[in-house]
Amino acid sequence: MSNTIQESGAQQEGVAVAASMNPGNYRVCDITGFKVDLSSEKLIRANAVASVISLLLAVVAALLLVFTRYQPVHLLNAEWYYRLVTFHGLNALIFWIIFFEIAGLYLGSSVFLNVRFCSPKTGWVAFALMVAGLVMSNIIILMGKADVMLTSYTPLKAHPLYYLGIILFAVGALIGVILFFGNLMIARRERTYGDSLPLVTYGLMTAAIIAVITLASGALIYIPTFLWSLGLIENIDPAMYKLIWWGLGHSSQQINVAAMVSIWYMVSFLTVGGTSINEKVSRTAFVLYILFICLASAHHLLTDPGVSSAWKVWNTSYAMYLAVLASMIHAFAVPSSYESAQRRWGYNKGMFEWLSKAPWSNPAFSSTMLAIIGFGFIGGTTGVIFGMEQTNIIVHNTIAIPGHFKGTVVIGTTLTFMGITYYLIPLIFRRKIVGMGMARWQPWLFFIGIALLSISMIVLGQLGVPRRHWDSTFSGGPFTYNFNPAVDFFWTLMMLGGTIAFISVMMWIGIVVVSVFFGPKVNGPGDMQLTLSPLAPPAKTHKGFEAPGTLLLTFIFLLVFLALFFLNWKWLAATWYVK
């Protein structure tokens, strides 16, 4: 526990940091004590702003999509429905998340390590490339030249500029990742941190390493596809395309997981002064992500021709699901760090006083806690079950799949990012949060909305409803089909959940925009509306396990998982025989 972020912040006085930074180019934060390079601060701001704009584009599209699939309204026509599915996917899953992650990488490398930004000019080039990519791809989609879905499975063909836009964006992101490593190198050379990297930066480094692998897969598939769309390459094998595309599509989600988990640890530290109860194990779990996520694309080929069962089973699990294990370790380590810290603050009564007396009114804290619950109970359980070769038969390409990743990416990653933004506003944008009252219940609203949306989609998928499908009454087809009548109920629930989540995102965007552009300036620690907790005191007496409450919650989680597991296998066993 020797290397928490604030300690490394405090160490700056003893280290020759200033030598690398010209006075006038940095400010010393009057709240955290960090030396903040002004050029990295500007880059963090720019990337954060771009991410919020992408999120806005994504959720407006999302609302229109929800009200199209909700059959009584059936808002958009088929053309615009598919167009906006493509648009939503790209803006939500790629632009919003990666812009935010680049901002996070700059924050974790430059600010937390008290180091100057290695090359601000290159940082702006990266940013310009990413923005150019965003604008280009989005315009092409809205012009109707790329109705190919985010996955753009060949031989569906989009306009070449669509692929070029994504390539530009990816190149920009890759440069951003390289700059992150550049900052780490400077910090290491100038010894601006203690013995080892703070856990949060360590986690972000994991995310950055996975990002390099992922972006390489992306280049491997998007560049040939771009040439194919120009007519320079005759043919792209559709099965090979799908295999490599998911090397980008799924592995990139592991970037999100690593970044999100890093933020979880950070929020534990900021809100209650918590640190991992076993930091070595936490670090090892991050390494497991790097080592065992390389063939995540296998999850998407479970019911495909071309690859054998042995290949599928091995590559989705490596015999023991080490990437899943890593997530389970974090899902235990993060709440236990809260529990351990809270208990040391004296909230020691019973099993759950640490939880009931937790800083729930701090939106960053409630976001993180809700994100952990949603990620584990909704995204995690379904992820493992749907990712098994045989059970995949009953969910492949149904709406249960987007239901699953609404649990992981939307409740998990997006809510976490929204939560940490409440700290970024005062510390990086130096503004007070306007509308704290609203901010307190925004995470709850978002959690309820997406949980409803996500669970309804999973149930609908289990009832056979396809994803990316404009009209589940099959109008104009030679036959028709009526799904189980229960679908009507879940469509309504999904529509309600989507609406609630939309309102919550609008509240969040409203708070962020008003605070950042019109909020009162922060002039010192007195203006900080959220707590910055000191490190929790050491335990007075050591009796029994440090975090019994978390252990109990973990067992409940495992029971839920097992229940869902057997339910799914039971459903599978009731289908036709196939081999």
Next chain:
Amino acid sequence: MLIALVLCIMLFVWMVMWHVYGKQNPSSTTYKTSTVEFTELTEAYTKQNMIGQDNGIPVVRPEPNSDVFLMAEMWRWSPVLVLEINQAYRMHISSKDIVHGLSIQPVNMNFQVYPSYDYVLEFKPTEAGEYRVVCNEFCGIGHHTMIGKIVVIEKEEDLKLYGYENFKKAATPVKTEDNKPMSEADMALMGEQVFTLKGCGACHKTDGSALIGPSWKGLYGKEEKVKENGKEMTVKVDDAYIRESILEPSRKITVGFEQTMMPQMAVTDEEINQIIAYMKTL
């Protein structure tokens, strides 16, 4: 941690054991093919085994334990299959054009379908009834109209439930004698078969309702507004125009149907004549 690790290892063992003891496992048999080859195979198979048609889609009743061809194309599943309960069928599944998703409802079994990969899945239906084949991989603007049918029967009488009781296997609807020109009526019957086999019905209805393409009802002899190189003009739908539309679909496009281009169809001159004869009867 240990519990988690043990659980993870158990999950792996479970998947392997299901291959030994379970009844539902995705097959590992795939053949490389081409869209042209697979289309020819399916058409030949369907033509030989067709016992009738249902809403413009040929109906085939395969022998148990035989090889069955099921083709996905924009936007239909062909043929409709009549299967017997508890009998195994080796289904060869592939696509004529782009990637599709095979989704059998309500049993909810889902598999990916690629062009140029022939995926062989051996199905054994365990319950009688009427099933639908939905497409669940986005395949263009008509994706939602792509729905096929599988019927599983327990006994012969079950065919009545679906109106299939009088369906009989007939290789060709008309006996062709050498050197003798067919009558217009026979030509029209042959044309209807071409319409069914080639999947024209996925876009063109024959009941007057416009779908992705213009309806064929009363189309022959009609004056249609079309666009050629962006210029609007009126043409009469006659033999020459129909022939040109089939051979060069994107040359003249009917006003109101500019959104979706008709694909190049592989048809012979003789088949075009039969289609024209068929259109005259509508």
